[in-house]
Amino acid sequence: xxxxxxxxxxxxxxxxxxxxxxxxxxxxxxxxxxxxxxxxxxxxxxxxxxxxxxxxxxxxxxxxxxxxxxxxxxxxxxxxxxxxxxxxxxxxxxxxxxxxxxxxxxxxxxxxxxxxxxxxxxxxxxxxxxxxxxxxxxxxxxxxxxxxxxxxxxxxxxxxxxxxxxxxxxxxxxxxxxxxxxxxxxxxxxxxxxxxxxxxxxxxxxxxxxxxxxxxxxxxxxxxxxxxxxxxxxxxxxxxxxxxxxxxxxxxxxxxxxxxxxxxxxxxxxxxxxxxxxxxxxxxxxxxxxxxxxxxxxxxxxxxxxxxxxxxxxxxxxxxxxxxxxxxxx
Amino acid sequence: xxxxxxxxxxxxxxxxxxxxxxxxxxxxxxxxxxxxxxxxxxxxxxxxxxxxxxxxxxxxxxxxxxxxxxxxxxxxxxxxxxxxxxxxxxxxxxxxxxxxxxxxxxxxxxxxxxxxxxxxxxxxxxxxxxxxxxxxxxxxxxxxxxxxxxxxxxxxxxxxxxxxxxxxxxxxxxxxxxxxxxxxxxxxxxxxxxxxxxxxxxxxxxxxxxxxxxxxxxxxxxxxxxxxxxxxxxxxxxxxxxxxx
Numbered sequence: 037x038x039x040x041x042x043x044x045x046x047x048x049x050x051x052x053x054x055x056x057x058x059x060x061x062x063x064x065x066x067x068x069x070x071x072x073x074x075x076x077x078x079x080x081x082x083x084x085x086x087x088x089x090x091x092x093x094x095x096x097x098x099x100x101x102x103x104x105x106x107x108x109x110x111x112x113x114x115x116x117x118x119x120x121x122x123x124x125x126x127x128x129x130x131x132x133x134x135x136x137x138x139x140x141x142x143x144x145x146x147x148x149x150x151x152x153x154x155x156x157x158x159x160x161x162x163x164x165x166x167x168x169x170x171x172x173x174x175x176x177x178x179x180x181x182x183x184x185x186x187x188x189x190x191x192x193x194x195x196x197x198x199x200x201x202x203x204x205x206x207x208x209x210x211x212x213x214x215x216x217x218x219x220x221x222x223x224x225x226x227x228x229x230x231x232x233x234x235x236x237x238x239x240x241x242x243x244x245x246x247x248x249x250x251x252x253x254x255x256x257x258x259x260x261x262x263x264x265x266x267x268x269x270x271x272x273x274x275x276x277x278x279x280x281x282x283x284x285x286x287x288x289x290x291x292x293x294x295x296x297x298x299x300x301x302x303x304x305x306x307x308x309x310x311x312x313x314x315x316x317x318x319x320x321x322x323x324x325x326x327x328x329x330x331x332x333x334x335x336x337x338x339x340x341x342x343x344x345x346x347x348x349x350x351x352x353x354x355x356x357x358x359x360x361x362x363x364x365x366x
Numbered sequence: 367x368x369x370x371x372x373x374x375x376x377x378x379x380x381x382x383x384x385x386x387x388x389x390x391x392x393x394x395x396x397x398x399x400x401x402x403x404x405x406x407x408x409x410x411x412x413x414x415x416x417x418x419x420x421x422x423x424x425x426x427x428x429x430x431x432x433x434x435x436x437x438x439x440x441x442x443x444x445x446x447x448x449x450x451x452x453x454x455x456x457x458x459x460x461x462x463x464x465x466x467x468x469x470x471x472x473x474x475x476x477x478x479x480x481x482x483x484x485x486x487x488x489x490x491x492x493x494x495x496x497x498x499x500x501x502x503x504x505x506x507x508x509x510x511x512x513x514x515x516x517x518x519x520x521x522x523x524x525x526x527x528x529x530x531x532x533x534x535x536x537x538x539x540x541x542x543x544x545x546x547x548x549x550x551x552x553x554x555x556x557x558x559x560x561x562x563x564x565x566x567x568x569x570x571x572x573x574x575x576x577x578x579x580x581x582x583x584x585x586x587x588x589x590x591x592x593x594x595x596x597x598x599x600x601x602x603x604x605x606x607x608x609x610x611x
Contacts, residue, residue: 141451
C-alpha cells in the first residue's frame with residue numbers, strides 16, 4: 037500500500053439544499069493518497085448527494101472540492117480523468133454485451149481498441165464474468181450486473197475511486213468477491229471513497245471513517261481510534277421472559293461492577309471491563325421469577341460506536357436500506 | 367485523439383443500439399413513403415406535382431425522423447441512469463452532446479433521401495440545384511435534431527418527450543410553408559412561421575427544386591445556422607442546470 041500525506045480529495049464546507057431540505061450541511065473532510073475512506077450513514081443522510089457533488093453530477097451551493105490537487109468545485113470536468121465511479125445502481129447499457137459495455141466505457145476515457153479489449157478481458161476474468169462476456173447486459177443476474185458495473189468503474193485504472201454502496205443488493209459470494217477486489221485496489225495504492233450502510237463492511241475495509249447523519253458529519257476518525265472505546269470491553273446480552281421497571285435498579289445494586297441497559301423489553305445488555313460472570317446473573321433473575329431464555333456474548337464493534345454517536349440502530353438502518361435496494365452483504 | 371475515440375464510440379454505439387435497429391430502419395423508410403403517398407392522394411394531382419410536394423415531404427421526413435428517435439434515446443438513457451456515465455467521462459459536454467446528436471442528424475439526412483430517390487423515378491429532376499439541396503438538408507437535419515434535443519432536455523419521461531415534440535412538430539407542418547405558402551396564411555399567425563427554423567430550410571428547398579423562394583438564400587442559411595447555434599447552446603445550458611443540479 038502506497039501512502040503519503042498529500043490529499044487525493046479535499047472537501048471544505050460543502051453544502052447542498054434541495055428546496056426546503058438541507059441535504060448536506062457544511063461538511064469538510066479529506067482523503068489521503070492511497071487511503072480507503074468510509075462514509076457511513078443511514079438512508080437519506082446525504083451520502084449519495086455528497087458523492088454526486090464530488091463526481092460532478094450535482095452542483096454544491098457552497099464549499100470547495102479539490103481532487104488530486106485540481107480545484108474542481110465549479111468545473112468538475114477538470115479532474116474526471118483521475119476519477120472512477122461505481123454508482124449505487126447498475127447503469128450499463130442493456131442492449132450491449134458485457135464485453136461491449138466494458139470496451140465502450142474504456143473508449144470514453146480515450147483508450148485505444150487493442151488496449152481496451154485487453155483490459156476488458158482482464159476485468160471479465162477478474163470478476164469471474166468471462167463466460168458471460170458475450171451475453172447482453174439485460175440477461176445478467178443482479179450480482180453479475182453489479183460486478184460488471186464495478187469493472188466499468190475501474191476500466192481506466194483511476195487513481196481515485198468513488199464507490200457508492202458497492203455491495204448493496206447482491207448475494208453473499210458476490211459481495212465477498214467485490215470486497216476482496218476493493219481490498220486489492222487499496223493495496224495497490226488506489227485512493228478510495230466508499231459509502232456504505234454495512235457497518236461491518238466499513239469496519240473491515242476502511243482505514244478512516246466519517247459518520248454522516250442528517251447531512252452533517254458527526255464524527256471522523258481512524259477506524260482503530262473509533263474502536264478504542266469498546267476495545268477490551270465485555271458485553272453480554274440476556275433475553276428474559278418479561279421485565280419490570282424496577283429491575284434496572286435492582287440489578288445495578290446487586291452487581292455494581294456491571295453497567296446495565298435495557299434496549300428492548302425482555303432484553304438486558306451487560307457491559308464490563310472484566311469478563312461477565314453469567315451464573316450469578318441467571319440465579320438472581322430466576323430467584324425473582326424471570327426466566328432466562330438466552331445468554332449471548334457480544335463482541336463490541338464499530339456498530340456499537342455508530343449507535344453511540346448517531347443514536348441510530350444499525351439493524352434498523354440495514355433493514356431500511358434493504359427494503360429500498362434489496363439483498364444484503366454477508 | 368482521445369476525444370475522437372470517445373466521440374466515435376458514442377456515435378457508433380448509438381447507431382448500433384438505436385438507429386440501425388430494424389423497427390427504426392423500417393420507420394425511416396415507411397414514414398416518408400406514407401407522407402408522400404398521403405399528399406399525392408389528397409392533392410389529387412398527377413405526377414407533375416411531384417417536385418412541388420418534394421420539399422415538404424423531405425422536410426417532414428427529417429423533422430419526424432430526428433426528433434422522434436433523439437427524444438426517446440436521450441430520455442431512456444437518462445431514466446436508466448446510463449447517461450450519467452457519459453457525463454462522468456472526461457470529455458466536454460459540448461463534444462458529448464455533439465456525439466449524442468450526430469446519430470440523429472445522420473438518420474434524418476438518410477430519411478430525407480428516401481423521398482428524393484422515389485421522386486427520381488417519377489419526375490424529371492434535372493433542374494434541381496443540388497448544391498443548395500444538400501447543404502439545406504444537412505442544416506434542416508441539424509436544426510431539427512437540436513430542436514429535439516431542446517425538447518428532450520425538458521422531459522423526464524419518454525411519453526412527455528413525445529408529447530412536447532408533437533406540440534412543435536404538427537404546427538410546423540402547417541406554419542413553415544411545407545405544403546401551403548406562408549403568404550397564404552392569415553396575417554395574424556404569419557409571424558409564427560418566421561420564428562420557426564424549418565421555415566428557412568423549406569424556403570431553400572422550394573427555391574432549389576422549383577425556383578420559388580421568398581427570402582434570399584444567404585438569409586435562409588444564416589438564420590438556419592443561427593438557430594442551430596442557439597438551440598444547441600440553450601440545450602447545453604438546460605442540461606447543466608436541470609440534469610446536473
